[in-house]
Amino acid sequence: MLKEKYGALFSLIKKEFYSVWRDKKTRSVIFLPPILQLFIFSYAATLDIQNIKIGVLNRDNTEISREFIRQIKSSRYFTKIYNLKNENELKRAMDEEKIRVAVYINNDFTKKYKAKNNPDILIITDGRHTNASQIIGGYISEIASSFTLMGQKKKNSIIEFETKDRFNTNLNYHWFIVACLTGILPMTTVVLLSSLSLAREKEMGTFDELIVVPLKPVEIITGKVIIPLLFGILDGIIILILAILFFKIPYQGSFILYVLSLALFLLSVVGIGLFISSWAKTQQQAMLYVFIFMFPAIMLSGYTTPIENITPKALQYLTVLNPLRFFLVISKGIILKNMNLYYVSLNLIPIIIISIITLIGAGRAFRGKLE
């Protein structure tokens, strides 16, 4: 009975599977790029600022100011220190990007320090690298304040800081990236597979065959959804396994909850992919549309920039259309901190709504093309 009722659909799904699997190029697109990108992204795209080259122009040149420089040198962020002789040299070193940051110590540094009269130093950073400069500036101020405090020895009035970073105690940046990639990379595969599959049929003329055989539009859409979805989930699981085995991510949450959320998230992506391909006449066009979709989807997901930091604010509102935004919360949540069902479902609801909208949209666009 089951076979009689769903036999046609099953044949269609089998056909979809073969047309992906038997094509060497498509097959390799599913596995190779995601794994490659996992390694490239997690090694290359680190937001940690390290190995900084710094220039020092020391007008003071006393034991105390030299001690301050030694402190900078011994911190783990700075690898190379250039001793600069004058302002010109400083300017040139910065122009040539020999140094990222320069510290200027005036000749009254020791005097003020001894007089406990708040000695000042000038930190010059390279504004071309906005983000990095801010962070480096922060590093140096931190060293400077602890240095002055040390000299002043007013222990009783000091508030002592103790920072504890939860969920990622050592602020290991890989953890953040890999947790995000478990969403981003399967999304790439799925949007490509689903958008290319219809476009390819149109190009080859086999789309007409699908319309002429006795399949309901719902069945055609279902057939087109399932295979990209399954490959996407497979991709997600492979990446997760690599993350655990290779990147040693301390996987915290429920595996079933993770796969379920991934499936729902990818369902919304398939909807977008099918929507794209119902507009594209050729595979080339579909590819182009995929790129137009992918960049904003990643930029507005909270992966590169925290959503609260996105300006203008209108763009922040736009992110609610982006299923990736919600899935990244879930994937980071489940992987790094064992987020519970309640919080996961809070983020799943918008994903489900987006899935419904995109799938209905795809279905409509698809039926529209029949007319």
Place this chain on the structure above:
Amino acid sequence: MRDDILLSVKNLNKKFFDTEVIKDISFTLKKGQKAALIGPDGSGKTTLLRLISGLMLSDNACKNKDDKSILIDNLSPNTDLLKIKKIIGYMPQTFGLYEDLTVEENLKLYAGLKNVKKEEQNELFETLLNFSGLTNFKDRISGALSGGMKQKLGLSCTLLSRPKLLLLDEPSVGVDPVSRRDLIQITDKLSNENNIGIIWATSYLDEAKFFDKAILLKEGKKIYDGTPNNAKKVMEGLVFHVNPKNQDKRELLDLIVKNEKGISDAIIEGDKIRVVFENKEAIKFFKYEKEEIEPIFEDFVMCALGGRNPAFYTTTIKPKTNPIDIPYIEANGLSKIYKTKNGEFKAADNITFKVSRGEIFGLLGPNGAGKSTTFKMLIGLIKSSGGNSKIMGFDIKENPLEAKKNFGYMAQKFSLFGNLSVRQNIDFFRGVYSIKENKKEEIQKIIEGMELDRYLDKNASSLPLGFKQRLALLCATIHNPPVLFLDEPTSGVDPISRREFWMRINELTKHKTTVLITTHFMDEAQFCDRIALVYKGKILITDTPDNLKNSVKSEKLKNPTMEDAFIEIIKKAN
């Protein structure tokens, strides 16, 4: 070498790895002479043209730089390629038009590529546009031109360099009869007025009669080189009409093909069957009443190419349903209106016809006349703006699933799933039509009958064209449909495979399958019981092939062919 000889080919050979594609071919072409190059797929037509145009080197030319197996105006492509490029024009099968540019922009682009001087360009364009009848379309985007017009533009671009020798590779594929005739007349005028030598490769055999000589290739060998008329003479006394009288013509054709010996070709021509014998001996054993008729060039070609494939009539797909007393295909006032900038465009306007059980119904018409639109509306590929289409009584819009279960569809270019194997293709269609397991054996027999069994695990895209066609037909009829829709099912297929295909269709109709077909081949139109001629979105006339031919009989046209009828009726409508 004689002065009037433009091209001489002598003992030409070409091997690709171990396969010989051109075997010892020699022929000559005089200045201003037109030759038709004819042969099935893979017979070496394109390779021969590419060798002549210098795009490829022959085996001898590879070994010996001074080889003179090809001489054009006393120049050899392997030593004087640059000079030769200036005197030949080569138009490949799909000419590289820039589809986003207008007609004129395409001409300008090619003029630039061919170093035509700026000051000469405008005059030359005007002549060429006039010549090809494209003057009124010069600002149109070339992608929006019809197939025939695209070919004319391609030809114009090729002519920009004012060649002495023109090589055209299947310029008439997919072009309707009216445009084909146009294209032939254009080239005719060219060779007469400018003394241009022309080689025109084609798989439309009926085109040969317009040429000074015909060169016939088979498996890389030249098997005929002479005038089409002489070829016809060879066949005199071997071609007959058999009148089925009270017998069903399709059953009779089946009997003749299966039981009679020494027959190289047998086809339906209107009410009669045209039978071509291999030799005089064979006629003696033929037991049906017959009447001698004048042979045509096709008869010779079929005979020379070795006639029908004897193993092709083993398909036994019969329509499953019991006969019912309604029209099997019904179009009621089908219309399709597209909104354009300047109002409306009626691609199909109130198309109405009925096709009854067992009939073969042909939709004919020039490119862009609305026959594809009609065809697509009938089976639900396009939604009609008005009217309805019924298949076995099921409305395609209201009851699409039932309607779809009752017909099979074979698309142009046999759109199969290319990277699925033959078996997987068959399984897919078996699955979507929910065919029971117990039919597997029957299907297996058909697979063997079609000789598809040795390809079962090959990708469908890698099959030879003739086999793709067989697979497409098998997939389209796997559910034993009472109705079959065929959209230019033989476009680009060689004459032998086409005959074979039609014998299969004949077998299907013997079992009362109803067939609706679109085609550009006039001999296929003759196969139909009735033909509807579509022009400018309307049906001009619906009648039997014989009546259509008779309707254009005149002093000038005493014995009109199907093509004549087609062209005359369209002319009258203008």
